[in-house]
Amino acid sequence: MKAAVAVENQNRPQIDDRPLPEPAAGEVAIDLKAAALNHRDLWILSGNYPGLKYPVVLGSDGAGVIGAVGEGVSEEWIGQEVIIYPAAHWGEREVAQGPDFEILGLPEDGTFVERICLPLRRTAPKPDHLDWAQAAALPLAGLTAFRALFRRANLLAGEKLLVTGIGGGVAQFGLQFGLAAGAEVWVTSSNPAKIEAAVAAGAAGGVNYRDDDWPAQLKQATGGGVDVALDGAAGPGFAGLIEAARPGARIVNYGGTGGALPQMSPRPLFWNQLSLLGSTMGSSTDFADLQGFVRQHQLVPVVDRTFPLDQVAAALDHMDGGAQTGKIVLMP
Ligand SMILES: NC(=O)c1ccc[n+]([C@@H]2O[C@H](COP(=O)([O-])OP(=O)(O)OC[C@H]3O[C@@H](n4cnc5c(N)ncnc54)[C@H](OP(=O)(O)O)[C@@H]3O)[C@@H](O)[C@H]2O)c1
Numbered sequence: 385m386k387a388a389v390a391v392e393n394q395n396r397p398q399i400d401d402r403p404l405p406e407p408a409a410g411e412v413a414i415d416l417k418a419a420a421l422n423h424r425d426l427w428i429l430s431g432n433y434p435g436l437k438y439p440v441v442l443g444s445d446g447a448g449v450i451g452a453v454g455e456g457v458s459e460e461w462i463g464q465e466v467i468i469y470p471a472a473h474w475g476e477r478e479v480a481q482g483p484d485f486e487i488l489g490l491p492e493d494g495t496f497v498e499r500i501c502l503p504l505r506r507t508a509p510k511p512d513h514l515d516w517a518q519a520a521a522l523p524l525a526g527l528t529a530f531r532a533l534f535r536r537a538n539l540l541a542g543e544k545l546l547v548t549g550i551g552g553g554v555a556q557f558g559l560q561f562g563l564a565a566g567a568e569v570w571v572t573s574s575n576p577a578k579i580e581a582a583v584a585a586g587a588a589g590g591v592n593y594r595d596d597d598w599p600a601q602l603k604q605a606t607g608g609g610v611d612v613a614l615d616g617a618a619g620p621g622f623a624g625l626i627e628a629a630r631p632g633a634r635i636v637n638y639g640g641t642g643g644a645l646p647q648m649s650p651r652p653l654f655w656n657q658l659s660l661l662g663s664t665m666g667s668s669t670d671f672a673d674l675q676g677f678v679r680q681h682q683l684v685p686v687v688d689r690t691f692p693l694d695q696v697a698a699a700l701d702h703m704d705g706g707a708q709t710g711k712i713v714l715m716p
Pocket residue numbers: 422423424427524525528548549550551552553554555572573574575578593616617619621638639640641642663664665703706707708710
């Protein structure tokens with residue numbers, strides 16, 4: 385079978401031919417129908433990820449059909465359509481993952497393959513209303529947005545939510561989930577067309593984070609600032625989030641695409657009673673609740689483009705260029 389493998393000192397994976405794996409006891413073999421990219425894949429390829437190990441099959445997200453079962457797993461599972469929980473070993477505490485927490489696709493071989501074997505408990509039924517690409521797009525990014533908004537920031541109906549960098553995969557879920565929860569959603573983007581598309585999807589408005597005065601623009605447009613900000617960029621723009629926050633707001637960060645946090649005065653933080661929160665993916669409880677939320681609101685992940693598995697390099701180039709809106713998906 386084909387596998388997209390990250391190797392040392394190459395910024396794009398190579399396509400290897402590997403034997404079809406057999407499920408061990410307690411495992412199922414999933415014949416993948418789709419596998420989604422995450423920004424993490426680019427970090428790994430550029431050598432900017434903790435715990436690097438080569439060679440490794442990339443990919444954290446996947447959806448497919450159970451094609452074989454290992455010892456101790458009922459044959460009734462064969463033919464079931466599933467999505468994959470992209471993490472392992474969350475640990476005992478819901479408040480944060482434990483030290484053994486891992487994400488599929490480093491160090492464990494990931495989903496950019498035709499078949500993967502995983503413990504049955506790391507699968508969940510594919511939501512019926514989603515096609516294969518949409519189903520594969522959901523797990524990692526959907527889980528990240530879900531936990532950040534509802535477990536960490538406790539977003540409430542009627543609140544004003546800012547989602548930064550709306551072209552991003554997690555950000556698109558932030559927009560959808562915020563709207564479904566009854567929030568008034570605002571966005572930032574470097575691309576006016578992406579802001580227009582977000583407004584067409586239900587956002588109240590947006591500003592361009594490349595404008596120096598974007599926090600002031602946002603504060604004015606929202607009539608005093610936002611209650612919650614969902615941010616995957618950090619970087620110098622983080623100071624703007626604090627400026628655009630209404631007193632009492634919660635700012636939840638899940639990523640650092642824009643680089644290190646800026647130096648800033650602590651005064652706006654303490655004076656305005658702000659909460660700064662961090663969030664990473666989610667527990668298996670969060671994953672179950674995410675699926676319930678997506679089914680209840682019949683939400684459909686935004687798929688930007690699909691590529692055949694052997695065009696993984698082109699798919700990664702597309703993500704690196706930042707022109708996407710939503711998820712980029714490989715079809716094995
Ligand atoms: N902690 C976790 O569990 C977790 C989970 C998933 C992702 N992440 C991290 O979160 C980040 C986003 O991940 P993703 O998969 O959603 O990435 P992605 O789909 O590649 O997102 C790319 C988007 O980021 C936006 N962006 C880039 N620079 C920005 C800046 N300076 N300010 C605001 N927005 C900016 C751009 O939005 P516009 O095109 O609209 O300008 C771009 O389209 C990555 O760093 C990723 O590693 C962390």
